[in-house]
Amino acid sequence: QFIEKVEARGSMLEIFRRGDQPAASIQLPEKPSFFQDAMLATLLFVFVFFSEDLACIAGGILAASGAVTLPAAIIGCFLGIFVSDLGLYLIGRILGGRALRLSFVAKASEGSSFTRLRSGYERSGFKVVFLTRFIPGSRVIAYITAGVMKLPFPRFCLWLAVAAAVWTPILVSVAYLAGQPLMQWWERSGVAVLPLITLGLVCLYVVLHLL
Secondary structure, three states: OHHHHHHHHHHHHHHHHHHOOOHHHHOOOOOOOHHHHHHHHHHHHHHOOOOHHHHHHHHHHHHHHOOOOHHHHHHHHHHHHHHHHHHHHHHHHHHHHHHHHOHHHHHHOOOOHHHHHHHHHHHHOOHHHHHHOOOOOOHHHHHHHHHHOOOOHHHHHHHHHHHHHHHHHHHHHHHHHHHHHHHHHHHHHHHHHHHHHHHHHHHHHHHHHHO
16 A cells, blocks of 8 residues: 555656646647638738738738638738739729829829830730739739720739739748747737837838838
8 A cells, every 4th residue: 555655646746747847838739720711811811902011911920820821821812912903903994094093093103104004015015014013102003004905804814813923922921930930929928028029010011011
């Protein structure tokens, strides 16, 4: 009986010793479910229509936190970017020259932007669709101009998809890589580092906006 008591106490001590370990070292975070991926990807898709850059940053940060997988975040942002850009083309195609008189279009087409883009489409064709995806401030007038000129819809969609497929993973992945140390910092220090994390996200937004 004495030996059994010693063994029982030894087992209890071992259990207590394992229980002192941090929970994070014993349990791994669960992988997001398909439903969770689909839901957050849909939210990112909608968010793109308000701010493309912020949607991509949010997608990368959510992926870094483990709330959504990185592929799902990229797909949600990609579809939002593709559909929103396609909407600009359709505005130009449906309204024709009247689209250039819309306030937000007129602001984007100050100077001779429309003339330059039109001649650019005539010289380089659909390469302009791809290149303007990477030039800040040129996307709105470029895609509306393509619609006004009634460029072939299937080819426009193809070039648009290729440009978005290159651009979106870059933005979301940069936010994901920047978000990983921020999330680890948050987990270690809590609310105390919130102002610094916010500042970091603002800096990330500025950098991506200038890309």
